[in-house]
Amino acid sequence: MNGEAVERHTITVLVNNEAGVLARVIGLFSGRGYNIESLTVAEVDPAARTSRITIVTSGTPAVIEQIEAQLNRVVPVRRVTNWTAEQAGIEREMALIKVAGTGEKRMEALRMADAFRARAVDTTHTSFVFEITGAPSKIDSFIELMRPLGLVDVSRTGVAAISRGPEAM
Amino acid sequence: MDKDNTLALAPAATGAPVTLTGAEMVIQALRDQGVTHIFGYPGGAVLPIYDALFKVEGITHVLVRHEQGAVHAAEGYARSTGKPGVVLVTSGPGATNAVTGITDALMDSIPLVVITGQVPSHLIGTDAFQECDTVGITRPCTKNNWLVRDVNELSRTLHEAFQIATTGRPGPVLVDIPKDIQFQKGVYLPPANVQHRSYKPKTDPDPGAIARAVEMMAAAKRPVFYTGGGIINSGPEASKALRELVDLTGFPITSTLMGLGVFPASRPEWLGMLGMHGTWEANHAMHDCDLLICLGARFDDRVTGRVAAFSPNSKRIHLDIDASQINKVVRADLGIVADAGKAIREMVQVWKAKKKQSQPLKDWWAQIETWRGRKSLAFKNSDTLIKPQYAVDRLYELTKDKDVYITTEVGQHQMWAAQRFKFEQPNRWMTSGGLGTMGYGLPAAVGVQLAHPGALVIDIAGEASVQMTMQEMSTAIQYNLPIKIFILNNEYMGMVRQWQELLHGGRYSHSYSEALPDFVKMAEAFGCVGLRATSPAELDGKILEMIAVKRPVLFDCRVDPMENCYPMIPSGAAHNEMILSPDDGGEVSEAGKMLV
Numbered sequence: 007m008n009g010e011a012v013e014r015h016t017i018t019v020l021v022n023n024e025a026g027v028l029a030r031v032i033g034l035f036s037g038r039g040y041n042i043e044s045l046t047v048a049e050v051d052p053a054a055r056t057s058r059i060t061i062v063t064s065g066t067p068a069v070i071e072q073i074e075a076q077l078n079r080v081v082p083v084r085r086v087t088n089w090t091a092e093q094a095g096i097e098r099e100m101a102l103i104k105v106a107g108t109g110e111k112r113m114e115a116l117r118m119a120d121a122f123r124a125r126a127v128d129t130t131h132t133s134f135v136f137e138i139t140g141a142p143s144k145i146d147s148f149i150e151l152m153r154p155l156g157l158v159d160v161s162r163t164g165v166a167a168i169s170r171g172p173e174a175m
Numbered sequence: 176m177d178k179d180n181t182l183a184l185a186p187a188a189t190g191a192p193v194t195l196t197g198a199e200m201v202i203q204a205l206r207d208q209g210v211t212h213i214f215g216y217p218g219g220a221v222l223p224i225y226d227a228l229f230k231v232e233g234i235t236h237v238l239v240r241h242e243q244g245a246v247h248a249a250e251g252y253a254r255s256t257g258k259p260g261v262v263l264v265t266s267g268p269g270a271t272n273a274v275t276g277i278t279d280a281l282m283d284s285i286p287l288v289v290i291t292g293q294v295p296s297h298l299i300g301t302d303a304f305q306e307c308d309t310v311g312i313t314r315p316c317t318k319n320n321w322l323v324r325d326v327n328e329l330s331r332t333l334h335e336a337f338q339i340a341t342t343g344r345p346g347p348v349l350v351d352i353p354k355d356i357q358f359q360k361g362v363y364l365p366p367a368n369v370q371h372r373s374y375k376p377k378t379d380p381d382p383g384a385i386a387r388a389v390e391m392m393a394a395a396k397r398p399v400f401y402t403g404g405g406i407i408n409s410g411p412e413a414s415k416a417l418r419e420l421v422d423l424t425g426f427p428i429t430s431t432l433m434g435l436g437v438f439p440a441s442r443p444e445w446l447g448m449l450g451m452h453g454t455w456e457a458n459h460a461m462h463d464c465d466l467l468i469c470l471g472a473r474f475d476d477r478v479t480g481r482v483a484a485f486s487p488n489s490k491r492i493h494l495d496i497d498a499s500q501i502n503k504v505v506r507a508d509l510g511i512v513a514d515a516g517k518a519i520r521e522m523v524q525v526w527k528a529k530k531k532q533s534q535p536l537k538d539w540w541a542q543i544e545t546w547r548g549r550k551s552l553a554f555k556n557s558d559t560l561i562k563p564q565y566a567v568d569r570l571y572e573l574t575k576d577k578d579v580y581i582t583t584e585v586g587q588h589q590m591w592a593a594q595r596f597k598f599e600q601p602n603r604w605m606t607s608g609g610l611g612t613m614g615y616g617l618p619a620a621v622g623v624q625l626a627h628p629g630a631l632v633i634d635i636a637g638e639a640s641v642q643m644t645m646q647e648m649s650t651a652i653q654y655n656l657p658i659k660i661f662i663l664n665n666e667y668m669g670m671v672r673q674w675q676e677l678l679h680g681g682r683y684s685h686s687y688s689e690a691l692p693d694f695v696k697m698a699e700a701f702g703c704v705g706l707r708a709t710s711p712a713e714l715d716g717k718i719l720e721m722i723a724v725k726r727p728v729l730f731d732c733r734v735d736p737m738e739n740c741y742p743m744i745p746s747g748a749a750h751n752e753m754i755l756s757p758d759d760g761g762e763v764s765e766a767g768k769m770l771v
Contacts, residue, residue, distance in 0.1 A: 082319075
């Protein structure tokens with residue numbers, strides 16, 4: 007099972023929202039040596055007490071298969087979905103990006119933000135905070151463009167994913 | 176103070192909600208779950224539970240001498256009965272001392288319910304006396320664990336704990352109960368109607384997969400059954416079904432260390448154990464087979480050797496109750512997620528219903544007989560020194576007609592016992608397989624003997640391992656448990672010394688058991704019987720003396736200190752590269768040296 011290419015996968019885990027459940031899921035990744043590229047978690051149904059954890063990970067197909075199987079063993083896990091493998095899901099991430107500068111660089115940052123449909127949510131004479139939403143690759147590109155224009159701080163939420171069409175997870 | 180049987184309030188019978196303290200709920204839940212024995216050690220944070228225990232009859236508490244001993248004893252109890260083992264220990268060091276045993280149970284899929292006391296809720300997180308993050312520490316070494324925050328959740332949690340420990344792939348669970356919760360009163364729920372929200376193990380095999388497996392088996396020219404502890408966990412009926420499947424197919428069968436006893440060692444189809452110290456015939460059959468039927472085993476690295484060279488020309492069927500085991504180490508051509516017993520029974524039924532016939536296996540069996548002819552377990556005996564192999568052989572011959580249960584520690588003696596002691600039934604062999612815990616065997620024997628009072632329970636031990644949990648001899652004395660600790664004393668950590676000989680130029684770094692106690696005197700100090708054998712001539716007499724004594728015995732069997740355990744697959748080698756003796760060479764590759 008060696009020699010297979012490493013792939014990037016987005017995996018969503020629906021869990022009972024109980025004490026320690028996030029530690030269980032994350033501990034599985036660290037304990038078995040799996041990668042976590044990003045992690046998003048929040049309660050999604052207070053009545054049913056379920057939380058949704060979205061994990062972007064990477065590994066060979068064999069490793070990804072093991073990740074899914076191991077997640078399914080965790081007692082408070084209700085459902086595991088691998089968006090990359092199973093179906094076309096929608097992936098979105100939000101980022102807050104702070105750029106400091108004056109003059110032409112400042113104007114250029116604003117023009118770029120407009121092109122990327124990023125909104126300025128905080129403005130001073132010497133800085134902007136942009137809010138941008140999109141696929142992680144779009145956010146990557148925007149951050150790279152901001153770097154020479156005075157990028158000083160980045161906060162990213164990690165990926166949230168959901169399926170297309172009428173069906174639930 | 177008088178014992179009180181009225182604590183059992185039979186809530187199911189009255190139908191009305193019953194109010195109990197948290198501590199009483201623990202005892203009531205244990206009773207409702209049919210628990211008769213628990214292994215434990217009191218301390219500040221479990222005193223209310225011990226107080227409730229004091230007031231009732233029907234549950235025997237075994238006071239160990241160290242919490243690790245409690246867990247191993249519970250494992251021995253569980254493995255030999257099929258029932259869950261129950262452990263009760265205090266917070267902080269009580270919990271941390273239990274961690275080795277809990278991890279051992281996780282690796283070997285042994286059902287345990289461990290109940291720990293915790294500091295009172297308001298002190299959690301303050302570095303209180305004997306506080307530790309028990310659920311944090313045990314999260315990776317339990318199947319599931321809980322910190323109980325509300326007394327009204329306690330009974331449900333305890334019943335869930337038993338359900339999760341004993342169903343699906345069994346394993347240890349832990350319930351951590353703060354002391355204030357033990358004192359508080361709340362509503363007790365009986366075990367019925369406890370439905371878990373997300374835990375639903377799959378135990379019924381997919382009929383399509385069973386049909387395909389039967390087709391593959393009927394087409395195989397060089398098949399082999401590779402069986403494991405999953406069949407033992409499924410219950411004695413699974414072993415019976417396996418025997419029937421072997422009867423029907425005539426296939427050869429091997430097993431892992433954990434599976435010994437699933438198939439009678441006296442039967443001609445039995446190839447012996449496979450793996451690093453398995454037999455020549457079992458490993459070569461694995462290597463050369465065209466169909467490998469794995470039933471309740473998990474392709475451990477001790478079994479596969481070098482994975483890239485593992486059974487290179489076979490199709491693989493892999494039956495496991497835990498879906499994550501399939502394709503974990505080697506790819507399966509057919510995976511079946513199910514309870515081993517159910518799946519094997521289905522295979523038997525489908526084979527019969529379709530009137531299947533095996534392919535002619537004459538050539539395959541002829542090949543296997545050639546491998547058997549190498550007599551890979553043979554050894555050079557001595558008139559003057561007791562060879563450890565000889566000692567195990569004599570122990571087997573002199574006890575085989577008795578109701579005997581064997582536990583072991585970990586190392587050379589464990590492998591010699593696994594190779595040479597012949598098991599006809601499941602649940603007779605208790606050993607630490609996955610974790611390889613030195614010190615397992617003595618407390619495990621305590622648990623086994625407690626469950627089987629009239630049986631002959633023998634811990635085949637090494638002098639190094641046995642010193643790790645030696646204090647439990649005191650427990651054996653307290654509860655009149657006539658366990659026999661049969662120490663193959665070679666004055667070395669034998670397996671470490673063997674590896675140092677083979678891999679590290681004979682530099683025996685810290686593997687000599689210097690300053691050994693006089694085991695006979697030590698036995699006497701504990702109040703046990705001490706026996707010693709130093710020559711082959713006196714061995715039988717001493718073993719018979721050991722069997723005759725109805726008290727715990729420490730047997731110091733002085734064996735050849737330099738004997739190595741063969742056959743052996745050197746680290747990083749393939750099944751067909753195993754060595755039978757040091758003369759075979761057995762060069763270990765640089766990559767192999769890296770492995771454990």
